[in-house]
Amino acid sequence: MLKKLLVVLTVLTVGLGVEEKSGESQGARLLVSKQILNRYLVEGKDIEVRYSIHNIGKAPAINVQLTDNGFNSDAFEIVGGHTSSSFARIPPESNFSHVVVVRPNKYGYFNFTRSEVVYRISDTPNAKTRKAYSSEPGEGGIVAFRDFDKKFSAHYWDWLAFALMTSPSLVIPLALWYKSKSTYEKLNKPAKKH
Amino acid sequence: MFFKFISSILLVIFFATYSFACTDPQVTSKSFTTQDATIVAHIGFISEFTVKCSSGDVSSLYAELGDNSIVPVAIIEKNHYQVSWTEDSKTARKGQYRIKIFNEEGYAAIRKALRANEPTSTVPEFFSVIVNYPGAYNGPWLRSECLAMIISVLVSYYAISTKAKIVS
Numbered sequence: 092m093l094k095k096l097l098v099v100l101t102v103l104t105v106g107l108g109v110e111e112k113s114g115e116s117q118g119a120r121l122l123v124s125k126q127i128l129n130r131y132l133v134e135g136k137d138i139e140v141r142y143s144i145h146n147i148g149k150a151p152a153i154n155v156q157l158t159d160n161g162f163n164s165d166a167f168e169i170v171g172g173h174t175s176s177s178f179a180r181i182p183p184e185s186n187f188s189h190v191v192v193v194r195p196n197k198y199g200y201f202n203f204t205r206s207e208v209v210y211r212i213s214d215t216p217n218a219k220t221r222k223a224y225s226s227e228p229g230e231g232g233i234v235a236f237r238d239f240d241k242k243f244s245a246h247y248w249d250w251l252a253f254a255l256m257t258s259p260s261l262v263i264p265l266a267l268w269y270k271s272k273s274t275y276e277k278l279n280k281p282a283k284k285h
Numbered sequence: 286m287f288f289k290f291i292s293s294i295l296l297v298i299f300f301a302t303y304s305f306a307c308t309d310p311q312v313t314s315k316s317f318t319t320q321d322a323t324i325v326a327h328i329g330f331i332s333e334f335t336v337k338c339s340s341g342d343v344s345s346l347y348a349e350l351g352d353n354s355i356v357p358v359a360i361i362e363k364n365h366y367q368v369s370w371t372e373d374s375k376t377a378r379k380g381q382y383r384i385k386i387f388n389e390e391g392y393a394a395i396r397k398a399l400r401a402n403e404p405t406s407t408v409p410e411f412f413s414v415i416v417n418y419p420g421a422y423n424g425p426w427l428r429s430e431c432l433a434m435i436i437s438v439l440v441s442y443y444a445i446s447t448k449a450k451i452v453s
Binding site for chain 2: 128129130131132133136137139141157170171172173175176177178179180181182185187188189190191192243245246247249250253254261
C-alpha cells in the first residue's frame, strides 16, 4: 500500500450538458485531471496536487473558477498555492497546470475527491455557463510520520547508540592491554639504559 | 435590433475598462518549492504575487514558463495571483527561475510573433517574478549503514594489525 503510486493519469472529461445546439459544440470544453504526485503520503509532509487543465474546444473558456473543497482545514494545512482560483481566459487548444501543496495533520485513509470547475463556454456576452468535474485520484493511505521515519530516516542516532553500547567490550580490553604494555615497557626501559 | 444595441453598449464598456491599463506596477512576490524529494516524484514550483498599480487595472495576465509555454495566470483574489508548474525532480535545476508575466497586449504580441515564426524573447514583458529553488532533499548523502561499516572495518583493522605486531 505504501508503494502505491498515486499518479492517476486518467483524464476525465466532464461536460455534463448534452450539446443540443450546433453552435454550442463550437464552444470551450475543459478537461480537468486532478493528480496526486507523491510516491508516499506521509503525515506532516508535502502532498502535491496538480490540476491539469486542457481546453479542447474551439473557443476560449471565460471566467474559469476552479474550486477544490476536498481539503478541509482541520485535516490539511495548505502550504503552497490556493485550492480556489480563477482564470480570466483559457485560450482554445491549450493546456496548463495549477499546483497546490498541502500537508496532512492526521494519518489514515483519505479519499481524494474531485474538484469542480465552472466556466463560460465562449466570450460572447450571452455564452452559457458550464459546470464540470475533474478526475478523482481516489483513496490513499496517509502513513504516520513515525512509521515513515522508522523505514526511511538515516538512523544516525540508532547507530550512535549501537556504537556506545558496543564500545565497552572493545575499549576495556584495549585499555587493560595498553596499561600492562606500558608497565612492562617502563620495567624494560632502565635495563636498556645500562 | 435591441439586442445589437445592448451588445454594442457592452462592447463600449468592455473597451472603456480595458483602456485604463495598469501603469507602473509594484509587484511583491513570494515563492514556494517542494523541499523533500524523497516522497514526491516532481518538484512543485509555486509563485504568488500581488500587483499594485499607480493607476488603472490589471488586465488578464499570462506567464511564460521555462519551457517557453505561455500559460494563464491564476487569480486568487483581486490583484493577487498564482503561477505554478511542476518539473521532474531529476531534471529540475537549482537556482533562480525568472518568470516573465505578460498582460493582454503582451500576450497578443507573443501570439503574433509565434504566427510569424519570430522569437518571442523580443516581446517586452509587463514585469517578471523570481522563483528561487534551493534544491530538494534527496535522502542522506552517506547512508548510516555504510558509515557504521567503515568504522567497524577501521576498528578491526587496528585490532588485527596490533595483534599481528605483538605475535611477531
